[in-house]
Amino acid sequence: MPYAGLDIESVEGYTARLEYSPNRPDFATEWGIAHYLRGLTGVELGPAEIPLSPSGVLVSADPALRGIRPYVAGLVSRGLKLDDDSLRQLIRMQEDLHEGLGRHRRRVAIGLHDLDRITPPIRYVAVGGDHAFVPLGESRSWTVKSILEEHELGRKYGSGFSGASLYPALIDSAGNTLSFPPIINGEHTRVHGGTRSLFVDVTGTSLPKVMDALSVLALTLHEMKARIEYISVDYGDLVLRTPDLSSRELYVSASRASSLLGLDLKPSDLAEYLGRSRIGVREVLRDGVVALIPRYRFDVMHEVDLVEEVAYGYGYSRLSPEQPREPGIGELSPASLFDEMVRDVAVGMGMQEVITTHLTSYNILYRATGRSPEHSIRVLSSKSSEHEYIRDSLIPGLLYVLSTNVHEEYPQRIFEVGVVARREGTTAGEHRRFAVAVAHAKANFTEVKSIVDTLVRSLLGTQPSYSASGCAPPFIDGRCASTSLSGVELGVLGEIAPSTLEQLHIQVPVAAAELDVDILRALCGMKQ
Amino acid sequence: MSVLLGRNGRTASERGLPEDVLLSALERSGGELNLSGLANALGMSPSEINAAVGRLVREGFVSISGGRLRMLRGGPYAPALQSLLRKIAEAGELPLDSLTPEERSALDALSQRPEFVEIRESRDTFVSATEEASALPHPSLEGVVTQLTPEDLSTGRWRSLRLSRLNVEAAVPTVYPGRRHVITEYIRRVKEIFTSMGFQEISGRILQISFWNFDALYTPQDHPARELQDTFYVDTGPFEEPPADVEAAVKAVHENGWRTGSTGWGHEWNPEEARRVVLRTHTTALTVRALAAARDLPVAKVFSVGSVFRNEKVDSRHLVEFHQVEGIVKSPDANLRRLMGYISEFYSRLGFSEMKFWPTYFPYTEPSLQVMVKVGDIWLEMGGMGIFRPEVTMPLGVKEPVLAWGLGLERMIMVKMGVSDARELYANRLSWLRGVPSCRS
Numbered sequence: 001m002p003y004a005g006l007d008i009e010s011v012e013g014y015t016a017r018l019e020y021s022p023n024r025p026d027f028a029t030e031w032g033i034a035h036y037l038r039g040l041t042g043v044e045l046g047p048a049e050i051p052l053s054p055s056g057v058l059v060s061a062d063p064a065l066r067g068i069r070p071y072v073a074g075l076v077s078r079g080l081k082l083d084d085d086s087l088r089q090l091i092r093m094q095e096d097l098h099e100g101l102g103r104h105r106r107r108v109a110i111g112l113h114d115l116d117r118i119t120p121p122i123r124y125v126a127v128g129g130d131h132a133f134v135p136l137g138e139s140r141s142w143t144v145k146s147i148l149e150e151h152e153l154g155r156k157y158g159s160g161f162s163g164a165s166l167y168p169a170l171i172d173s174a175g176n177t178l179s180f181p182p183i184i185n186g187e188h189t190r191v192h193g194g195t196r197s198l199f200v201d202v203t204g205t206s207l208p209k210v211m212d213a214l215s216v217l218a219l220t221l222h223e224m225k226a227r228i229e230y231i232s233v234d235y236g237d238l239v240l241r242t243p244d245l246s247s248r249e250l251y252v253s254a255s256r257a258s259s260l261l262g263l264d265l266k267p268s269d270l271a272e273y274l275g276r277s278r279i280g281v282r283e284v285l286r287d288g289v290v291a292l293i294p295r296y297r298f299d300v301m302h303e304v305d306l307v308e309e310v311a312y313g314y315g316y317s318r319l320s321p322e323q324p325r326e327p328g329i330g331e332l333s334p335a336s337l338f339d340e341m342v343r344d345v346a347v348g349m350g351m352q353e354v355i356t357t358h359l360t361s362y363n364i365l366y367r368a369t370g371r372s373p374e375h376s377i378r379v380l381s382s383k384s385s386e387h388e389y390i391r392d393s394l395i396p397g398l399l400y401v402l403s404t405n406v407h408e409e410y411p412q413r414i415f416e417v418g419v420v421a422r423r424e425g426t427t428a429g430e431h432r433r434f435a436v437a438v439a440h441a442k443a444n445f446t447e448v449k450s451i452v453d454t455l456v457r458s459l460l461g462t463q464p465s466y467s468a469s470g471c472a473p474p475f476i477d478g479r480c481a482s483t484s485l486s487g488v489e490l491g492v493l494g495e496i497a498p499s500t501l502e503q504l505h506i507q508v509p510v511a512a513a514e515l516d517v518d519i520l521r522a523l524c525g526m527k528q
Numbered sequence: 529m530s531v532l533l534g535r536n537g538r539t540a541s542e543r544g545l546p547e548d549v550l551l552s553a554l555e556r557s558g559g560e561l562n563l564s565g566l567a568n569a570l571g572m573s574p575s576e577i578n579a580a581v582g583r584l585v586r587e588g589f590v591s592i593s594g595g596r597l598r599m600l601r602g603g604p605y606a607p608a609l610q611s612l613l614r615k616i617a618e619a620g621e622l623p624l625d626s627l628t629p630e631e632r633s634a635l636d637a638l639s640q641r642p643e644f645v646e647i648r649e650s651r652d653t654f655v656s657a658t659e660e661a662s663a664l665p666h667p668s669l670e671g672v673v674t675q676l677t678p679e680d681l682s683t684g685r686w687r688s689l690r691l692s693r694l695n696v697e698a699a700v701p702t703v704y705p706g707r708r709h710v711i712t713e714y715i716r717r718v719k720e721i722f723t724s725m726g727f728q729e730i731s732g733r734i735l736q737i738s739f740w741n742f743d744a745l746y747t748p749q750d751h752p753a754r755e756l757q758d759t760f761y762v763d764t765g766p767f768e769e770p771p772a773d774v775e776a777a778v779k780a781v782h783e784n785g786w787r788t789g790s791t792g793w794g795h796e797w798n799p800e801e802a803r804r805v806v807l808r809t810h811t812t813a814l815t816v817r818a819l820a821a822a823r824d825l826p827v828a829k830v831f832s833v834g835s836v837f838r839n840e841k842v843d844s845r846h847l848v849e850f851h852q853v854e855g856i857v858k859s860p861d862a863n864l865r866r867l868m869g870y871i872s873e874f875y876s877r878l879g880f881s882e883m884k885f886w887p888t889y890f891p892y893t894e895p896s897l898q899v900m901v902k903v904g905d906i907w908l909e910m911g912g913m914g915i916f917r918p919e920v921t922m923p924l925g926v927k928e929p930v931l932a933w934g935l936g937l938e939r940m941i942m943v944k945m946g947v948s949d950a951r952e953l954y955a956n957r958l959s960w961l962r963g964v965p966s967c968r969s
Contacts, residue, residue, distance in 0.1 A: 002886040021889030022752075103750055208794060260895070260915060260929060262865030302790040304917060308887075308895040311864070316887045316897075321868035326859045328726030328829040332719060335731050340716070347706035354956040355709045357849050358734060358835060359760070359807075379760040379807065383841050387848045390735075390762070390807070401956045408958040409704070417712075419734055419835075427767035428805065430733050 003316045004040055006033065022100045023299040025216050028093035031223035032216075036278060040312065045275035047294040050222045050245055055229030057120045057199065059170075063236055064126035069168045069181065071210045072124040073242035074201045076115060076229040077221040084193045086224065093220060097213050102182075105157050108204040108213045109182030111170070113189035115197035119174040124203070124233075126166040133169075133177035134187040144169070144180055153184050170201055179203075198226075208298075211244055215296040218243045245295045247280060252306040253288035260307050262322050263314065273313025274306065335432065338521040339417050342434050345458045349451060351413040351436060356397030358419065359387035364396045368503045370473035371396070375422035390421045390428075394435035395474065395512050399496065402439050403504035410508055411440030417517060432517040433491075439510045445479050448493045448511040452483060455515070456490070460523055464490055474500045475512075483515070485523060491515035529624045531635060533616050534643035536576075540610075541617040546572060546580035547605035551589065554599040561597045579641075608634045616645070704962045711851070711953060713966070714941050715833050718853055721877045725870070727831040727855060732814040734835060735762065739770040739802040741813040743778050744820075745892040746919040748793040749801050753809065760807040760837050770802065774820060777923030778802075788918040807837035810934055811854035812892070816920070819856060823925040831855035833937065844949040851937035853911070862929040864895055867913055871899050871933060875910070878940065888912060892920050893932060903943050911935030 001008055001018060006027065009017040020027035027033050038044040055076035082090075094110045102108035129145035144167045148154040161167060170178040177186040181203040191198065200217055204210040218228050233240045252274075258265045265273075270289040271281045279300075280292030291309075293300045300306060311319070332340075343353065359379065366373045366389075377390045391397060394416050401414055415436040421428050434455070438447055449466070456464045462485065470482030471492045480494020493513035501510060533541060543549055549570055554561055567577040581597065584590045589605065591598050604610065612634040616622050624647070627635060638644045672690045673680075680686040708716075719729060742754055752758065770778070777786055779799070785792035808814075811834045822828035832854045840846045857870065868885050875883055882902035890896045893914025900907040913933035921930055938950055945964065947953060952960075 002884075005887045005889065007886070007888075023889045100752070103752075107750075206795070259861075260863055262863035301785070301792070302788065302894070302918060304894040304915070311895050312887065316885065319865055319868065319885065321872045321885075322863070322865035324725070324857075324866055324869045324873060325861070326726070326827050326829055326857055328728070328827065330723030330726045331728045332723055333729040333731045336719065336729055343708060343712065347708060350704075350706040352704070352707055352958065352961055353709040353712060354961070355711050355954060356956065357954060359837065359848055377762050377764055379762050379839075381756040381839070382760065383757075383839055384848075387842075404956065405958045408962075409702075412958060413706075414956075414958075421735060423764060426765040428735050428762065428764040429767075430735065 004033075004037060004312070025093070025097055025101060025213075026219055026296055028096045029089040029220050029223075031089075031220055032093075035219070035223050039276050039278040040315075042276060045278075047247065047278050047280045047292070048219060048222060050218060050228055052228055052230050052243070052245065055231050057122065057229075057231040058234060059122045059124055059201075059231060060234045061236070062123065062125040064166060065124065065168050068126065068164065068166060069203055069205060071205070071207045072170075072201060072203045073207075073210050073214050073233055073240065074199060074231045075214060075218055075221075075243045076231060077198045077200070077226040078115075078196070078229065080196055080198060080221065080224060080226040082191070082193060082195050087191065087193060087195075090220070093217075097216065098182075101209060101213055102204070105182035106160055107206055108202060108209045110213060110217065111179040111181060111185050111201040111203075112191045113178050113185065113199040113201070114191050114195045115199040116195075117189045118176070118178065118199055119172045122170055122172050122178065122199075124168065124170055124201075127169045127171075128166065131167070131169060131177070133180070135180070136185045136187050136190060138187060147180065147183060151184065157183050168203060170203075211242065211295075212298045214243045215245060215294075215298070218245060219294075219296045243295075247292040247294050248300075249282055250291050250293055250300065250303065250306060251288055252291055252303050252310070255287065256303060257307045257310050260304065261311055261314070261319070263319075265310065265314075269314075270310055273310045276313035277309035279306065279309050334521070338517065338524065339432070341459060342417055342455070342517060342520070345455050346415045346417075346434070346436065348458075349413075349454060351415045354398065354401050354414045354416050356391075356394070356401060356416060356418070357387070358390055358421075360389060360391050360397060360400075361386050362389055364400050365389050365391060365393070369396050369399065369500050370497065372472070375424070377421055377423050377428055392420050392422045393514060394418055394420060394433050395437065395514050398435055398437040398512060399474070399500065399504055399506070399510065402437060402506050402510060406506060411438065411443070413438045432521075433514055434517050434520075435512065435514040437496075437510055437512040439506065439508050441508055443495075443509045443511045445481075445493070445495050445511055448513045449481070452491075452493055452513050452515065456483075456485065456520070459520060460485070473497060483513075488519055488523065489516070490519060530621045530648050531616055531624060531627075532621050532646045532648060533613070534646050536642060537613055537638065537644035538617065540644065541613040545605055545610055545613075546576050547584055547589070548603050548610070550577075550580050550584065550597075551599065551603040551605060554590065554597065555602060559599040563592065563595050563597055566597070606634075606637070609637055612638065613644075621648070707961065709956075709961065710941060710945060710964060711937070714937065714944070715851070717878070718833055718937065719831075721874055722831040722855065724877075725829075725873060727829045730814055730818045730830050730832045731834060732817065732832070734808055734837070735764075735767075735805055736808045736813045737766050737768060737770065737802065738804045738806050739775070739778070740817055741806050741808050741810070743782070743797075743802045744770075744774070744816050744920065744924070745812060746781065746917055747891050748782065748795075749798060750795070751891065756839070758839055759809055760839050762805050762807065764805055766803040766805055771820070774923055774925075775799070775802070781919045781923050785919070786923065788922045790917075790919050792919075808834075809838060810836050811852045812932065812934060815854050815856045815932065816924070819858060819916075819921070819926055819930060820924040822858060825858070826860060826928065828856070828858040842951065844951065847938065847950050847954070849954075850950075853933075853935040853937050855933050856916075857931040858926060858928050859931075860928050862915065862931045864897070864915060867915065867931040867933070868897070870931065871913060871935075874935075875899070875901055890914055892917055899935070908939065908943065910939060 007019040061072050098105045130143050132141045132143045134141050148158040169180050176188045178189050179185045202210045202214045230241050254267045267284050271284050282290040282292050375392045382388045417434050421430050464483045464485045466481040466483050471480035474496050475494035476497050482492050483490045491514045496510040567574045672692045674692045779797045780786035782793050782797040811832050814832050818830045836852045880901040884900045885897045888896050888898040894917050896914035898912050899910050916930040
């Protein structure tokens with residue numbers, strides 16, 4: 001299975017849970033998977049042949065839907081032996097197509113109906129908000145408007161209709177509403193375990209994607225041993241026959257396949273392996289193959305996608321690693337090299353490195369520390385308030401680490417080297433920083449000043465200067481400083497305010513410092 | 529047993545007792561002195577002065593009022609002590625049994641003062657341990673010292689000292705050295721491996737415009753991965769523009785495949801969407817930029833290790849932030865089996881000897897693989913890789929095939945450190961960071 005692109009999630013008895021990639025919606029049912037595996041194992045080569053016969057069903061599409069949800073297509077399938085399990089698989093495939101290809105039903109939505117309950121022809125028409133029918137799973141009649149406002153599915157998928165006065169509906173000649181796409185089907189045509197004949201509708205905002213989805217359903221129903229019949233869709237100026245199962249031609253060269261895969265493949269090899277991948281071959285040429293891509297393999301966009309199909313047909317399990325040969329001179333980035341120098345000095349001073357997250361909370365960054373949020377950057381729609389703001393300083397994170405370690409042995413001396421981001425004008429600036437926090441009964445300004453002195457002297461061989469101005473919370477006013485070298489601001493240091501320590505439940509004095517590593521590196525003369 | 533002078537006793541034998549020094553100073557200044565500054569003026573330590581004043585007050589020689597010292601009667605303070613000090617000083621060392629009873633009580637008084645006199649055991653003492661004493665962990669023998677001092681060495685006294693034998697099994701204080709965090713330590717190891725394999729490291733911003741994070745990687749603009757519930761967008765404006773020529777080609781490749789031979793995604797490409805600022809969801813945003821910069825080099829090998837961000841609910845297997853080990857090889861001979869070769873080399877240098885490659889899907893590579901490594905009896909998925917699609921490379925002006933991979937770092941560390949909850953790596957528990965061994969298989 002894994003060599004067919006299917007990850008095994010779990011196996012229990014005779015049941016395996018498989019995970020498939022979003023580019024292969026045909027793997028949503030066991031019939032689609034079996035179809036592909038028969039190819040890889042050589043039981044059936046080339047694409048499935050799906051005979052199409054006429055159903056006589058006609059769907060007329062209302063031009064009034066052009067600005068709303070213009071496209072509709074469909075098929076009829078007969079001789080189906082549906083049971084509860086196969087119905088469940090079909091519905092899961094429908095849901096997968098809705099979410100992926102259908103982009104939460106906006107682009108494409110699918111409806112399954114019991115054909116025997118339908119009186120063709122069917123109209124795909126624009127209706128008003130007061131159009132009423134019994135939705136699937138309900139016992140009374142609802143208006144379209146009330147479905148959008150009150151029904152769970154209406155609220156979930158109805159956002160595209162805000163402000164609209166006309167809505168799409170599929171209605172048969174007897175006046176029964178089949179569906180209000182993409183929200184919900186009608187109860188009247190409900191499919192159940194014993195349904196023998198299906199009418200499938202696909203509506204959407206993109207005709208190619210509507211036809212893509214329909215072709216996957218056609219393959220699946222065919223593999224379920226049903227007969228597929230086409231319907232006619234009348235757009236007024238154009239009549240479409242759907243499903244369209246015609247294949248595309250695409251050339252794949254033997255030399256490209258060989259060079260990308262690291263194999264020596266002849267055109268005849270390509271033809272064989274494509275066949276195993278259930279891709280058709282129109283013609284084997286001297287230097288390559290003209291492939292025939294079945295309609296439902298719309299994930300094939302380019303020659304390289306066929307190279308992948310060749311690899312599947314060849315067998316990924318047969319591919320072995322080849323010794324790398326490209327020359328190269330290894331080198332660390334200047335930023336990384338300098339970070340390592342900073343870390344070495346900090347560790348040498350006996351400090352423990354910590355790593356805090358870039359994303360943190362308003363509470364840690366600003367509320368507990370009394371810092372101003374003027375440079376704050378918030379991310380949109382975070383799933384947790386703990387990860388809502390990008391840090392604009394490392395010190396709050398270090399204080400948080402101290403607050404989670406109050407039961408550990410003191411003294412605690414911790415440091416971090418990392419990136420902060422600040423709102424600067426209309427955009428965001430990023431800076432690499434070094435920060436240290438010391439916590440113990442005698443922690444004070446002198447200790448962090450001596451750490452800053454030592455760090456700067458060890459890196460640059462000179463002493464920075466200090467000024468009592470330019471520092472702010474979380475430091476204590478009058479017990480903090482800004483530091484600079486050759487007139488360039490390096491950072492800040494000082495004793496942390498007791499109010500902040502109290503909020504973080506830290507019961508020993510804390511002093512901290514934060515320096516700009518980019519500036520230290522520039523002063524060090526290392527290239528940016 | 530005999531008596532010798534200590535440091536303070538030697539001084540007092542020459543200058544007189546501190547009390548006498550103080551009394552003569554008072555006498556010289558007419559019977560009154562300011563207490564403050566006295567210690568300095570007399571060359572004594574504050575504690576010496578305090579002790580001396582205390583004795584003089586107690587014995588009615590002086591009184592204190594308003595910070596001033598006033599003499600009530602004159603010295604000498606204690607002639608018996610002074611004469612004993614002189615006697616010991618002259619003899620160097622005086623046997624205790626030669627002292628008179630008066631001298632014995634003077635000696636007792638001097639013993640109260642720090643470093644005035646020292647009693648030395650000079651008699652040979654023969655001791656043998658009883659059975660009970662042998663069983664004790666710390667035999668305390670008179671005249672045996674437990675710690676050699678600088679003075680023992682400078683005075684040569686060590687010759688007559690006996691150092692106690694130690695219980696080497698006794699517990700000692702714990703030292704917490706300065707240490708790196710487990711993650712940066714591991715990153716260093718990964719970087720060493722890639723540089724030793726001839727890769728150049730790149731680093732870059734954590735905030736990127738969507739153009740580099742998604743569009744240049746041929747991720748369609750309505751792809752689910754670009755939605756708010758998967759990706760962190762920020763409310764700041766773009767800080768850069770995509771290069772105009774690359775942007776035009778990317779737009780065309782999305783809409784109709786441009787000149788790559790691809791169908792493209794078939795829908796209109798919106799330049800505004802490409803300028804939304806995003807916390808990078810993969811470090812491929814960096815490598816693709818490096819690729820654009822290296823378009824004219826026939827061969828380029830770069831890597832990066834950096835933080836990436838996903839809008840997830842955090843649990844034992846999912847983090848909002850984690851690290852990706854990213855790399856690309858641009859080469860005319862690049863191929864899928866060689867890609868497997870690079871990854872095999874990397875993991876085997878990290879100590880993972882068994883691995884498997886399975887096909888998978890990514891929007892920007894074709895073919896694509898995932899690598900599984902064997903840890904104990906379990907196969908673990910470590911990361912993804914593939915060959916960049918022409919829809920990615922051609923708009924950048926790159927003609928050669930490009931191998932690319934993005935491997936999970938945290939998963940590797942968890943396996944190596946035996947950590948089962950990913951959150952543990954970022955919890956910064958000092959007991960763990962201080963105690964976790966550096967050596968791991």
